[in-house]
Amino acid sequence: MLTSQPPPHGRRHPEALTVSALDNAKLDSATDPDDIPVNPTSEPCLDDVIQRRFSRRDLLRGALGALAAGPLAGLAAGTAAATAEPQQPASSSPDDPTRFDFPEIPRGVDATHHVAPGYSAQVLIRWGDPLLPGAPPFDPQRPSAAAQRRQFGYNNDFIGYIPLPLGSSNSEHGLLCVNHEYTNTGLMFPGLADAEDPAAALTRAMVDTELAAHGGSVVEIHKVGGQWRLVPDSRFNRRIDALTTPIRIAGPAAGHPRLRTRADPTGSRVIGTLNNCAGGITPWGTYLMAEENFHLYFAGSLDEHPEQRNYARCGMPAPRYAWAEHHRRFDLNAEPNEANRFGWIVEMDPFDPDAPPVKRTALGRFKHEGAECIVNGDGRLVIYSGDDQRFEYLYKFVTEGTVTPLPEPPADPTGQTFAGRIDAAGQVHFREQDMHRRIAEARAANRDLLDSGTLYVARLDADGGVQWLPLVHGQGPLTAENGFNAQADVLIETRRAATLLGATPMDRPEDVEPNPVTGKVYVSLTNNKHRGKDGYADIDAANPRAENLWGQVLELTPTDGDHAADTARWDLLVRAGDPTDPAVGAHWNPATTEHGWFACPDNCAVDPAGRLWIATDQGGGWPVTSGGADGVYALETEGPGRGTARAFFRVPVGAEMCGPRFTPDGRTLFVAVQHPAADGTEAYPGFERSSTFEYPATRWPDFADGIPPRPSVVAITRDDGGEIGG
Template identity: 50%
Template sequence: MTDSHYRMPVTINNEDDNNPSNPSAGPVMTDLIVQRMSRRTALKGLLASAAVSAIGVGTGFIARPASAAMSLSFGEIPHALDENLHIPAGYTGKAILRWGDPIVAGAPDFDAETRDAAAQAQQFGYNNDFIHFCPLPEGSAASDHGLLVVNHEYTDTHMIFPGFKDAKEALAGATAEMAAYEQAAHGLSVVEIKKEGNSWAMVPGSKYNRRITLATEMEIVGPAAGHDRLKTSADASGKKVFGTMNNCAGGWTPWGTILSAEENIHQYFGGDPAGTAEAANAKRIGIKGEPSYAWGKFDARFDVTKEPNEPNRFGWIIEVDPYNPDAKPVKHTALGRFKHEAATTVINSDGRLVVYTGDDERFEYVYKYVSNGTFDPGKGRSNSDLLNDGTLHVAKFDAEGNVTWMPLVHGQGELTEANGFKSQADVLIEARRAGDLLGATKMDRPEDIETSDKTGKVYVVLTKNDKRKADDLNPVNDRAENKWGHIIEMVPPMTDGKADHAATTFTWSAFIKAGNPGDAAEGAAYGGQVTDAGWFANPDNVAFDASGRLWIATDGFPDFGVHDGLWVTETEGENRAVTRHFLGCPRGAELCGPAFTPDGKTLFVSIQHPGEEKGANFANPSTRWPDFKDGVPARPSVVAVTKDDGGEIGA
């Protein structure tokens, strides 16, 4: 989901992980933004903002008039970069779940020095990312009692285990015990929490509390289930897989389950894919025989020389039932296989289910899935079948402001046996290559995609693309080596007064072009003037609150000398695309998974990989947040933010 996800965890592979694996000649998103901004008048506000920056607003940006700040009453925090968590005056932030906290009944307490895989499988995992609050009782709008479902994306070996100078040394010195521990630290956690007064705490030993790890049995369903390319020596059926990994952003369904996105699965597989039947497929997903983890030395399924089909069993969207600890998680192949970021669901105006998801790598694509059947509230969990019968589409953007959603269907267009696709299963397993052949638009790292319940508009977050060359652009917008990122707004057509998310044509425009508006060379564009602290770079996760405001989390802002954190803006009216700074992370950390309770009075955020900076390791993190105790490492944690007067966050 993030650039730090591309930093993880072996620094010697940084450039390899950052190198895109898309060789196709499809259109490039920044080219289209350039043409779009030069041809359309709809972006006058953005262009005016950029022009103001160009004539010398400088670093002392002009603050918005008081009347423009009416819906956001908090005192904006300044940019900073230190070891602490920063939130506005009048708010409290408490770490309620930390790496290693016991969550399953009988689990041991966290031990700062000891790493035991069996213990970790019962404790809160590492590098928490996506968060969703599920009210208790189920079906209610309770905001003081519920379940938190949290993704655990990846592990930083040298930050977890003592005795290693850096990630390179940790990779070389890895043991079977270390590999087992890391596998137990991946996956998801489901934890019951309760609010007493204005403070949240975990409910110890709850019947709901559980861990989902790489040892958890899961079912594979949909068009690719049972296909020969999903069969391994351990599973001749091709319908059963153990575990999930690199779970980044996610989503939730109208029937009460959680969707979790498997993202950078390439880095876990060792061995040499060359010479196997999956060599080209492995290359397109980024598997090069240079893993960031040593798992393949101790677990044959992570050695592609021995098990070339095992990677095909990862890179999907999984579904988890948080309310039923006995329910087996499911991997849905109809949504395609790639480096998924997010899985945002919408019930369309005609009752069909639509799921938006991005492929988080430079020059990759934006997708949506449209079900054939319609949602029936009376069917409960059976609505999950909607995720197995439908059509995956990939997006193509044009310079006139249109988005065309192209179906990825076997036998249509280039998706034929002549091009190596013998069935729909092949199309879905190699969704990236299918998008290549259809000429989908290459994007600048598509991360989160969220929809507004208020307007029906869709927001696509593009974190950055510093690999883009200058000859990809034209003089209208010199965002070569796009280090800052941007957010695109897509607008579905209206049918009977409702947004038609299943339509095959949308319109699009640039919502925010991130960066410092005080530096004209960056080409930043907001909806108006922002304060010194209001600008940001590298947008990643976004979330809407109950009032329709868009909250924007960042990943990579420390490259500009500023902490990652959380900004907020309106999407309509005079404050549209004008951002204010609400929260700042401790050193080395990025912000993930912003999520609100239904009443908007609690904001949950993930503080991921705190203390991880150049030269840092277990013994010498750049912060020991949140415990701040000698000998205790920095611990990725979920923070609950509340307003001291008990009111709505931000208002």
């Protein structure tokens, strides 16, 4: 295996060029944009509420006796139960109380990825791989926006899978929908390490290439002989970018004066989408892209700015890019309203190449992490989302209308799960002649469903109750007296509106995943090192998790199984971190091994059996929070194994684990390895400095001289063809 080597003796190390000096590479928690709280509220934080509900004595002893039969049994504090050496994977125990059956991988960090024994991890598509017809091969020495617009983008995050034909449950042929969150400038471009002023060395061509690398990709894939393959020149393959893609603005804020610019005096059309983190797939086969840290792209001054209060609440200005120097729309003073056109959920139709994506403003404007959907019992669609910053909030959106379901393809006499085929031109052919028409009619009925509905924010009470508070103009404090003259103002300033309603500030809420099998909802709360400081939380003997570096996983139970209800119940599934260190205050099922516990939960997924899987994002803090790289963990939510985690997959050094997504049959797990070689490489033994294009901490996945690390999507399958996780 080839790894990066230090520069030859006598040549200057490029320590002066840190990746974080050029972009949002998140080298450590101090530079993580999610780590900087901007919420001025004094409402009690989630940890305060937890401490009111459970005594310190109960938490420290695990409350096994009182809670063993209840929903909080997973909070039992225990010591590590593994007997394996750190260099060896821990085998599944015959007494394992979970529904998972695979040997764990050990905690660690090195230059490549690792998956549980008995599984294979195939690198499916990498940054720069040709995607559209005429795309040139990847050439990292000569990057260009024209090439990047036709190639797979950078920093893949969310992954969605849509079976083909649409409406089927085909698990061997489908579309991958992948977000490209941001770019790591110092790892992306050659020559910056030796520049006296790296920021000044960024050219317009480089900036345009970064813009082109943002957005999303749609990729047709097919499983042949047990291996996944890209379908070259597929009519479905598509790139959405921040440089040229026109996007329509719809919903209550469309056309509002606060969204109008010189380039778009109507306030109804914007170029591009930014910082697309997690997302979702709708029941009618469209792809939801969540705009998260949009504030990083805008420069300028807020002195006497017309949107000063609004933009300050979003953390602007905090530019991590040089875009404003080359594109005036990213200068807050040149285009005062441009930043109001980002921070939305974007809906894209991969089956209509002529349809522009749409920003659905009814879902609110904040730093969205995810847009996961569930059809409620009454037919309405409910979309959950977190606002990924410390002390921000948890949201859900409930549509006004109901979902028109896609018709189920008729049974195929050969035993296939769908009755159709796709010819060489990509045309869908059904045995039932009117199937295509019926699908088109159903999709048309759902086309604008997301433009009308109610956005709610959560208040978590000490008695375990959740109150969903409607963000509706004219109700409570959301009136003209507080600067909300219309529903558009409530949605543009969702954060401020939620604060006025008394929502509960959370520990950096990231992915929010409804479980369609059980009806419960899982919330990844990544961390909050500021808790207990700066007046944000009360510090006392009942609050053992001040300055929380490790995060927790929350479980919501909607009232009577109704996701549209204005109440729910909340419980803690686990408190992350090392269970053997009393100072951490972690809580796991005692069956969790020394390799199985994790820190900083981020994205999550539910497999077809209803089991929960967690992906982690420790950022540059991994040497402190766990001592190992990020990865994917199976986390039991039911029965005697509730609260037990098992290590399944691990990323290379400096990478973040993103986007877990299963095929409908559960036999493939797609994961996104983002920004390899970026985070915390100063603590990587033997490397111990910041990565650059020329000298990265790893050259994963190519491991070839001159090829930088490349964010990639990986397809994980079981060697015997069975379901992931056993």
